[in-house]
Amino acid sequence: MSEVFVDTSVLLPFLDRDDRDHTAVLDCFRRLFDEDASLLTTSYVLVEAGALVKSRLGAKAFQALGRLVDEAMDVVWVDPDLHRAGWTRAAASGKNGPSLVDCVSFAVMKEQGLDTAFTLDRHFVQEKFSVVP
Numbered sequence: 001m002s003e004v005f006v007d008t009s010v011l012l013p014f015l016d017r018d019d020r021d022h023t024a025v026l027d028c029f030r031r032l033f034d035e036d037a038s039l040l041t042t043s044y045v046l047v048e049a050g051a052l053v054k055s056r057l058g059a060k061a062f063q064a065l066g067r068l069v070d071e072a073m074d075v076v077w078v079d080p081d082l083h084r085a086g087w088t089r090a091a092a093s094g095k096n097g098p099s100l101v102d103c104v105s106f107a108v109m110k111e112q113g114l115d116t117a118f119t120l121d122r123h124f125v126q127e128k129f130s131v132v133p
Helices: 008-015 022-034 041-057 059-074 082-094 099-110 122-126
Strands: 004-006 038-044 071-076 116-119 131-132
Touching: 008 022, 008 038, 008 041, 008 059, 022 116, 038 041, 038 099, 041 059, 041 099, 059 071, 082 099, 099 122, 122 131
Parallel strands: 004 038, 004 116, 038 071, 116 131
Antiparallel strands: none
16 A cells, blocks of 8 residues: 545544544554555645534644644645536535545545545445545
């Protein structure tokens, strides 16, 4: 596993010790670090995760998220074309389909040639990506 996409769904449990998925997510992060995996995410994932972390866990956890991203992840900054492609796909996916953030994530993964996502979100499996944990 050389390069892995990091989704919003693992960032909150990583920081929240009371979350039921905390231990599994923490163990997976450790394994990825031990394997020297490159971690990639998008600016949209960071906006979504940052809002959740700050509102649920507070400013210190929000700062910790920023440090984690700065130290351990590469960020793809969403441009207008990527946004439009994600929006179009999300709009066509119906009420229970993947979100705008997910659709942008799928596009980035395909564009970057990634097949593995660090996620708890079933939409990545539905898109035929491999997932961890």
